[in-house]
Amino acid sequence: MLAARRCLPALLAGAMAGLAAAHVHAQDPPQETGEQSPEPDRVVLRNGSVVFGTVTDVADGSISIETDFAGAIEIAQAQVVEMQVRGQHSLKLADGRVLGESPIEVREGELILPDNSVSLVDLERMDPEPWELGKGYEWTGRASIALVYEQGNTDTEEADYRVNARANGLNDRFTLRALGEIDRVNDVKNAENWSITGKYDRFISDQWYWGLATRFERDRFADLNLRTYLGPYLGHDLAWDKYANVELELGVSYVRENFIVEDDRYYPGMVWTIDAKSDWLGERFEPYFYQNGVWDLDDTSNVVVDTTVGVTFPLIGNVIGAAELLVEYDAGTVAEVASVDQTYRFRLGYTW
Template sequence: MSPIRFRRSLCAAGLLALHIAGAVAEDSNTSPDEIVLQNGSRILGTVTATRDGVVTVETEFAGTLSIAQDKIASMRTQTPVVMKLEDGTVVEDQPIVVADSELVLPATLVTQSYPLADLAVMNPEPWELGQGYRWKGLVSAALTIEDGNTDTEEFDYRVESVWRSLRDRFTTKLNGEVDEANGVKNAENWNATAKYDYFLEDPTWYTGLTAAAESDKFADLDLRYYIGPYLGHQFYEEPVLTLSAEVGAVYVNEDFIVADDKEYPGANWTVNASSNILGGDSRLYLDHNGILNLDDAGDLIMNTTFGLAFPLMFSIEAAAEVLLEYDSGLPPEVEKLDQTYRFRIGYTW
């Protein structure tokens, strides 16, 4: 073979090799992620999230699927991701590889494997990596206007905001109600709460400080305020059940419009719970708090809210609520139990 023909053949072989390599690389880049379930089912798509024991995958044939991690036998993603494990370990720029229900991670000398349940979050938010705070909140209102034999105007409002980092949490709440019937005001009350939580070495435990104030003109309460420390525990923190409780001590000061003012040391407690057990992104929730007068065991305050919230569109949320407010220390002519039923619409972020 002449040198010229040899060089042409070598060049052609090189171009063919580059073409094959490019085709392989392109095929690798466009290959879908793969999940194989315990029952042998195979799912192809793009894994978009892993959180709270659930893997979310976008598919062409069935849209978005949510798969429980304990149903997965093997999984492989094509794109490197950031993984955060339950013990706080962060693994960067690695694809997710699962074999025999074990998360496989490369180490310096040997490959390490962990139970798949140890994979807490894929591509965690900055606050979950110790960078800044996550901000969540709610602004909602309920307005009722009736014209006819009885002219009624009712306006309820609610504002909540939570800033959360790995180490601490700030919470503020404001609720209020103003009602009129035939031009005469028959309800005017509000309450505001500010809390600071500091998470301990075991992050399911935290300590904090709460400060609150409230007023209810039609319950003879001009102003009640209290402040004090507490200890809290996060029993569960999963979508199917979130449950926390707090117990502490407070200093309480009450100014009444007619009745005698008073101040006293109190024991306070709080229980908060929510669940998505009904599905469809709906949320059942319970918020309860109470204060016991340590100078008079017959003086008890308990406020409880039961609710069902569900999304409407975008970030608009609707909720139906029942509020039970009990105060045994009110003057005798004032009802001790106040019940409120309301439907509200608000914006969440």
């Protein structure tokens, strides 16, 4: 009995401690087991509109943001007064500075930096590619073919190929353009021509550049064994609010024309190139225009102009189709060959 009395206080003390611990545990907040979704980026416009989503890019004066309600949209940087972009991003400014990984915050149209602030319009690129920092080149291009095969009274086989490739750097770029055609009628070849053009451009400013171009061209059935030229030029980039981009180039070259039958010609020539693309039909269709011309400065009646106009459209992934018209004019061709050649084609190609 005496032992039971001695144990009773200890049992009561243990029970009280257990109740106190249970009470404290009951007051603890419940533990969350699921992961919270990240907060969206926030963009406030000058007109008071607020856009929530994920900012995917800042380039060319526009902010690209992926939204739940409208998909991908673009907003002019000049229209943004506040912006918060989650995560860490590298930034390239208009003055050439590159900032390391940091969040993006904009207040009253000013991009807040660690040591100062700059106007948001001075943010040239978010997360720039290495080539945009002067490290290497960005390779882009397009390869396409056009085939025709007909059987009947006349068997016709036509094969046309074209490759356009460009390496873009921060201060310069390289361009390669190659095309050709082989035609057969009743197993007899009646057309065989090709041309290769190589160019190097060095940027002077955002819109102006100088360059050096060379071209090799052959058309056996037009009596042209080989036409070559080499020379410098001045170029200008034009852009109209993303509706059209035009490259205009004008220069002088030394031209050599070697013919199979006719006498060879050598002369200084004026060379021009027009390369235009447009987005005014939307992202799915891209009209294009390309022209290359050579004008004989010794004999001004002698001019050679190749013009291509068409439109491309996407098929599957990077596979595209194109419908185009090619017009070739050569005022110096031999009498037995027409000076104008027109060709309509449907092309199948791949872009990278």
